[in-house]
Amino acid sequence: MPHHALEVVLLLLAAAVAVVTLCRQAQLPAMLGYLVVGIAIGPHALGLIASSAEASELAEYGVVFLMFTLGLEFSLPKLMAMRTVVFGLGSAQVIGTLVLVLGGAMLAGLPWQAGVALGGALAMSSTAIVSKLLAERMEVNAPHGQHAIGILLFQDLAVVPLLIIIPALGRAGGDPWEVLGWAVLKIALTLVILLYFGPRLLRPLFHLVAKGRSTELFVLNVLLVTLGIAYATAQAGLSLALGAFLAGMLIAETEYRHQVEEDIRPFRDLLLGLFFITVGMRLSLPAVWQQLGAVLLVFLFLTVGKTATIALMTRVFGRSPGTAVRTGMALAQGGEFGFVLLALAAGSGLLPAAAEQVGLAAILLSMLSAPFLIQHSDALVRRFIASDWMLQAMRLTQLAAKTMATSDHVILCGYGRSGQALARLLQKEDINIYALDLDPERVKEAAVAGENVSFGDATRREVLMSAGLARARALIVTYDDTGSALKILSVVRKERPDLPVIVRTWDDSDIERLRTAGADEVVAEIMEGSLMLASHAMMLLGVPLSRVLRHIRGAREERYSLFKGFFRGATDESLDEQAQPRLHSLQLDASARAVGCSVGEVGLAELGVLLKTLRRGGARIDEPENGETLQAGDVLVLLGAPELLARAERRLLRGE
Structure with missing residues (x-):
């Protein structure tokens, strides 16, 4: 490698280390930091890297691994289960946004081919940002969360044909439809060959490699398959990224999917970070300043226009106004694939430099604003949509009516596997329970079976009060989410400071934080699993039961000073207890x-x-x-x- 290329790689790696550290501390997506660093060190700002074809070529493999991961996550059963949202609402969103942008681009004097490329880029939303924020707010299983995830799934699928169409339009010297026809024929032939012969070759190959019991050999084989299929599609006149997506799809059908995903992640994250740095390097702040009006216009389209478009389409599909607007606000930003498509369009000569700068800047601004929009979406919806207030009030009234006659009960926050197992044990001792969960399918099935469970967000005061918090005997958080547990504890300690609260967590890193917030007992899964393993081992080795119990009690007291005892229940009747x-x-x-x-x-x-x-x-x-x-x-x-x-x-x- 030439010394200059090595200097470029070292500088990019140093910047990546610095930005990931800062973003982790600030709890921001590392992707945004990569973009900012790229802007700062690029040729249009500090000029630490004047121009780097080597870095751009290396970063292109980041997109290859991103598409490979997307192929691994491709699940036909999941798509079919959400087919109405994915293929109905998702396709309407992508096509509708693309048509709107195409019309605006042609009014601005751009050719229709450039309008298609720009429309495809702006139709994308950020899967990384949206899924992370929805998970933090416990809204993935809420109606608007399910719609947002469904649309994101279709957007990911839509990237594949766009990766074919955009370069084909850029190479169109004659009739563009003829070029597109040849591209479609190529992809159809490639798909038939890969999907027919791929599984027949890959499964025996992975079986053979797995028998070697070598992690190094397994990773080498994954890289060979991924880059080999990507090379084959590139030789067929298609893109490397498309081949990587197909490789991921093929491996997803084998039993090695999860191991492959884990092994490939370091390569993907590193190279993808370099890709976003090089995207930032393409952004010229002087050019953006000259086109500031156009940047703000596109930014307003992404945040306001895209929200309105998605909300309107969601309403057409029969959803409530509140759900429609929340779905629109969740997706009111550009996404990482938008950068990929803009870079592809610019590299194909399809998109003018000024239009690329406008698109890059607007997508970056929209991604920076996304956390604030999602965070305040509830407040905005309740302020401007009166029917949402009525719907929320009706749900709370129904919940309160179901628990009105219930007292001295235990509120279970979360009704997953742990919550259901706990409920069965409590009910065997004639202890009344009432559960809250955010998975509508789970709630529906459990309610039909006669279980005391309702749909509701346990982090909200009005939901807990409707579940009978004032009359409850105890409250248990059955899922592992420290942020959510802290919100629940804040509500409980204001309304019922005397109520015993038990919280589940993964390890002992958040125990003190949860105890300070008001948890009476904190159950750490890793520690309790280790104690149970040790107790079984000691009993099998002949250690008397009394000594085993003493060891366990001592270990708990060392880790949790509050575990030195328990809250008495109505069923504690034995003399020993x-x-x-x-x-x-x-x-x-x-x-x-x-x-x-x-x-x-x-x-x-x-x-x-x-x-x-x-x-x-x-x-x-x-x-x-x-x-x-x-x-x-x-x-x-x-x-x-x-x-x-x-x-x-x-x-x-x-x-x-």
Whole structure:
């Protein structure tokens, strides 16, 4: 490799490391950082890289691996299950947006071929940004989330024919329809050959490689297959990216799909990052400034016009106004494939340089604004669409009516596998439960089966209140999502500071954060799995059960100081359990005798009871000092044997 090319690669790698670190700290998509770095170091800004054909050629392989991953994720059963949204609403969105942009481009004096390329690029939305934000807001399974994901699926599929059409239009020296016809014939022939012979060759090849039990050999084989098929399609006059997509589709039909996806990710992320840096390098800030009016116009189309277009089409498909507008706002931005198509159109000579600059700048601005639009979509919909208020109120009224006669129950936030297993165990002990879940299909099937479950977002105060929060006995977050759990804890601690709350998490990294927010118990899956594994191993090795239990209890106490006990339930009847220390929550009202006294003065220690936590408003004090003065409204979490807890409660409330 020439020294200049090596310098370019090193500079790009250094920039990539710096930007990913900063974006991780700022909780921003790394893709946006790559673009900004490309703008800064490119020939139109600082000029650290004057021009780099080598970097652009290397970054093109990032698109190859992106399309390969897209092929791996291609699922015909999933597409068929969502066929109305994907092929109906999705195709309407892409075609409708393309036609609108085509008309605008022709009015602006661009040829229709350039209008098609620009329309295809602007029709795309960012799968990475939208899926991440919807997941963070727990809206993937909401109606507008399902519609947004369905449209994104069709957009991903639409990239494939656009990768064929755009270069064909750019090479059209004579009749463009004749060129397109030949391109379609080529792709049809290539598809027949690959889809017929591919599975018959790939499966035995992967079986043979897997028998070698070598990770290095497996990765080499994946690279060979991916780049080999991409090379074959390029030799047929098509694009490398199309061949990579077909390779991904073929491997997705084998049992090695998930392993391949995991192994290829480092190559894809690295090269894709370089691709977005080189896209940023193409952006000329002086040219954008000269075309600022056109940039803002395209930006307004992406954020406002695209929202209106998608909302209108969603309404045509019979969805509510609130769902339609939320779907439109979720997709009101350009996407990563938009950059791919713009680069392809410019490289084919199809798109003028000025139009490319306008498209690049507008898509970048729309992607930067996407998090703010999605974050405030609920507020905007409720403010301007009165029927959405009525629909939400009706759902909450139905939920409240179902739980009106329920009291002393446990609210389960999430009704997946863990939630359903927990519900069955609680119901065996005659403990009433009521579950909230955001998967409409799951809720429908469970409700038909007679389960106490409703569709609702447990992070919202009005939903929890409608589920009987004021009358509940406990609340359990059954899914692993720290952000969502923190929102639920915030609501619960404001409305029911005395309510025991149990939260599930993946490991022990967020335990203190959740406990500070008000969780009484935090169950870490990794730790509990390890404890169960150790307990089974010790019992098989002949360690007495009492010692096994002592080891487990000691391990829990070291990790979770609050796990030193449990909240008593109505079914704790055995003599052995009656002797065990447990946790008990007690709220002091204004008439309690302990109000105004210090912790030391009430003498809990002499009763054999430990004050584990004191909650005052939104604050939490773990193991408060003896000099801490108790106030009306304080919630005390006490640890001790049942009979001692009863004596402590009488002393705190009545001074006995």
